[in-house]
Amino acid sequence: MTDQGNFPPPKLGEPYLLTPGPLTTAYEVKEAMLRDWGSWDADFRVMTDEMRMRLVAMLGEGGDDFTCVPMQGSGSYLVEAMLGSFVPRDGKVLVLANGAYGLRAAKTCDTIGRARHLLDMGDYMPPRGADVARILAADPAITHVLAIHCETSSGILNPVAEISAATYAAGRKLLIDSMSAFGAVPLEPGKIRFEAMVSSANKCIEGVPGFGFVLARRSELEAAKGRSHSLALDVHAQWEYMETTGQWRFTPPTHVVAAFIEALRMHEAEGGVAARGARYANNRDVMVAGMRGLGFETLLDETWLSPIIVTFFNPADPKFDFARFYELMKDKGFIIYPGKLTVVDSFRIGCIGRMDAAVMTRVVEAARDSLGELGVASATPPAAALEERAKLAQAKVRETA
Template sequence: MKQVARKILLNPGPATTTDTVKQAMVVEDICPREKDFGKLLDSIKEDLVKVVHGGDEYIAALFTASGTGGLEAAITSAVPKEKKILIIDNGAYGARMANIASTYGIDVVSYKVAYGDFPDVNHVEKLLKENKDVSHLAVVHHETTTGILNPVQAICDLAKKFGVEVIVDCMSSYAGIPIDVKRWGAGYLISSSNKCIQGMPGMVFVIFKKALLPELKNQKRSYYFDLYSQYVGFEKTGQMQFTPPVQVAYALRQAIDEYFTEGEANRWNRYQENWNVLCSGLKKLGFEFLLPDQYQSKILLAIKEPSSPRYNFDAMHDYLYQRGYTIYPGKGAKEATFRLSVLGDLYKTDIENFLAELKGYLLHAGIITA
């Protein structure tokens, strides 16, 4: 296989991948209707549930889509037509869930928080008391707008008291931050193939309580993103309803294998080490962060933009991109920020080398003098 240059992606996904995940896509051509490919997909579905300790109580459905497709499948399939959904909107991805629901005519109760502030669980309880027709609550676990880690366990515990099912966007936390979905008690968990699981873009999955399957049968709003049809159809035929990205599935299988080889604790420890090195190095360079330490996810940092008139994000991006490092702009936080993530196949030395290049830019631009 042709040698591929290693790029350090510090954006919040798609992530830097291993050579073995890339190589997994170079396979014999196969029709996705063949039994052998169906067995591959079945093994992926089973192991995706194992990553979050779902046991026999949870099942998974796969879709060909970006992460947003999985959110659309969960929201449009789960919420009954006469009910409402409460959405915690403290970032662009909470807002996206509200937009998905509204697009399909689902009534939304929105708890909007400034992007960078922590949601108040007591206010969530107040909204649930005031809106008896709310059947589902949606929240982003790790909101990459700011790097905040929302209090999913407390929200799930509260929702249980009101008989409300919780939909959790785990796009950028699944297979990174340890998750026990049974302990949460969440009804639905959504993630994609290209974030902390360290596969390639193109597949999304919804992990959900098996007991909810009968409720989904007659709640169809979307033809393509119907969760019930997608799950039941595969169980009957061993095939996805619509053409899957075959090579991406092989890469995902390899990425899952590598996850279990590394281990849940070891992956999380690696991410935390990367994050700690990044934090320390940025502080030494004079940067400040949007969030206080207690709200940080330890996967992504929202960094306040320097006040120097010599600072320009695009210039900084281009300088670093030419040297093999990708950084990410801010996204509507309460203060101007840029963002750096440590998810993917990254290690301490990658972060240290990046910090050296970042210092080089700051010196080059005259933002710092030493």
Template sequence: MSDKTSAVATSPSGDPWLLTPGPLTTSVTTKEAMLHDFGSRDKKFIEINRRVRSSLLNIINGQDDFVCVPLQGSGTFSVEAMLGTLVPRDGKLLILVNGAYGHRMAKICKYYNRANEIMEYPEDQPVSISDLDAKLNEDKDITHVAVIHCETTSGVLNPIAGVAEIVEKHGRSLLIDSMSAFGALPVDSTKIRYDAVAASSNKCLEGVPGMGFVLIRRSALEKAEGNAPSLVLDLYDQWVQMEKTDQWRFTPPTHCIVAFDQAIREFEEEGGVDGRGGRYASNCKILVDGMRALGFQTLLPDHLQAPIIVTFHKPTDPKFDFQDFYDRLAERGYLIYPGKLTVADSFRVGCIGRMGNDDIRDALVVIKETLNEMGVTNCASAAA
């Protein structure tokens, strides 16, 4: 690779910009919150934990009917806990799949020996509400339906409000994986009927990795005692313990939680879902417009694109090599994501994290310079 003559871009803390779906770039103040140690049974930490749980319920307008159960680990820990705790041993889960994370739910069900069936769609298409309606009408054994809010395999946005309407019509229970959308796209429990939504600290709420959480309808969780096949992933038991003592059953990720508390405070100061989602939507438009101006094609049409991560077709120009492209951008301070599709050769660029419009514009300048260095003159793809 050729030598780089221009400066390396860094975030305010001197780190590379993470143009990914998480972990992602966090604020300096969120990082600084982790510089202090807390005892897990200390009153101050207990109050922080209580505040985080309450704040998360506020995001869905769920204080009256829902409870927040946090859990150590990545977001997948919480998704697995949600399925294991809320789908009973004699239940049957219908999984709406249009990417890797729906397939991961099916894999969890196989480990837990939970009856399940998938309805699968191409990675560049949303799930079908009409198909769901017909399926629930036909199969009375289905007790629960699971859907991914934003499938980061492609960046496609699924119609969770429409899915919820059909599930409610048939009297079944809806479980939502909103991992990559929570905090940026609405999941208002007073407008969308569901029994649980899972998310994590290190996505659109801009905290650091280390914990997930499930917001669960209290009446659904109260019926879930004894369902979980795992001790550490038993959300019912975790909830009972927290309600009694305000403490975690096992050692909590204290530094992650205090950072999350700070990140949520900054989320609220930005205007909540409307403010955070608005910034991401603006980032997404600037990114898509800029990349199209360079000749790239997006996988998704604009009406299906969530403002979280954008999938671009790889150019057919023989001088474009993704690993070379990735490495050159990394040397300049920008980390992107490889593709994860079966339907197209692609790569992904995130719109989320502590980045503003000017940061996206700066990234586009570096992408253009990098293409010039590589000698890439045609960014069109075979899909064009």
């Protein structure tokens, strides 16, 4: 029997969620939601204060100028709140996209009336500092750059350090969507300059869905007064109200906050960002090596593989049916994620959540057995998919040269 490691199967008969969030949480996190909290009660205000302080502390070097503003809603709510609050109505955003979430940010700009320039790198390639520098030099109207820290459509960990350097060399400001990276991938403002970033409770800190948070420079928050297009998504108004009263402006997700406090304490006990990131990276390495041993191939090469989620090409074998493969994996206790690419068939396996390398070894075993039940002899992808990857990558290199 395979070693259970330090992360035995979730209680209550749950499968592991091999997704970029929601994800598998610790029983202690679930248990924290069993108590009801009064949203205006002093005990809940103390919880909110603790949460805000812990999140700022996670920034590390250079975080003294920052504060935390939690806000109700999913990650997309937070991205819209950040864009609408920190980008002036007459500003313009360079949106760096290499997947669905960058494209969604561009659509958000259109919806809320912020001018934008979209750099779409497709599914395979990261935006580079040189790309940013070139576009900013050609368009002085751009005031802000928006970068996706980890684009989970493909699993690319984008090079935010060089993007930041190019942004500030051109005298502009950087905003970061770090939904699927914060808490496991360092983002220290003393090393990578930015004005604000957003993330969510149900990602690398291993809480449950219901709210996200903005970590922003106080000077940017002060300048954001009256800027937002929205009542509920006004980051400055939420911050000002919390600073004055200790309360959330509108009904907070009390149970979710209680669970998140427990998740933050467990994150610290594990060793913080470095230890969490190391566990996820080891999860990835064990899982990728095992899947490649079955014949699967990753969308990305080693340079850009994130420790968050990995995209695999579907096998060429005509007996492979993703819907059936999904169900077979679920029957074995693992929920995987469908692909989100535009040009080739794929699926994704997440590396984050309450899991370790022993769990990932079992994931590979489940994939092997599921292929056997489908009658698939090899998971090797179609040659056309690999050719398409190479062709598109080369085209993007020429396009951005």
